[in-house]
Amino acid sequence: MKSTALSSLRLATVLFALGAVAGVCAVEAPAAAKAEGYEKVGFDKLASYNFTPPGYETGAPDAQAPAKGDDQIPERIRAYNEKKVAITGFMLPVKMDGGLVKEFLLVKDPMMCCYGVMPKINEWVVVKMTGAGVKPLMDVPITFEGKLKVGEMFENGYLTGVYLLEGDRMAETKG
DSSP states (O other), X not given: OXXXXXXXXXXXXXXXXXXXXXXXGOOOOOSSOEETTEEEOOHHHHTSSOOOOTXXXXXXXXXXXXOOHHHHSOHHHHTTTTEEEEEEEEEEEEEEETTEEEEXXXXXXXXXXXXXXOOOGGGEEEEEESSSOBOOXXXXXXXXXXXXXXXXXXXXXXXXXXXXXXXXEEEEEOO
């Protein structure tokens, strides 16, 4: 089987280059609910705080360095670490195998439908499917269920995300 892969770093670069749609297209989860043992968590919660990537330099000699990344994540968000959650967003494939998506970003806003703002690092979730993978399905909201890991993720020394979902399954699509 032929496998294609973009590193998370390259994917993050693609996100920054393309930008994302402004909040009018954002996906939000309904009030906290549980479906089959999975708590619904939306980007309205996951992206509800400011995050300044560590290593950021403003060039000003008296500029204060941002806090370490994990220290910036509020306790109310860290409480989701290792929990079974359901998150709805838009798929941006990163790694495919045999026509199925094994790894992707689940982003807050649909990509490339109009001009938008650059996504913040807490506006996407890196999803790694635990099974065979899922069919690629873009430009529609999709809910994925799995175990969420909250905390900084690095690849080759670069911060690539703060959320990782070990995806159990695709729950539903809208549209």
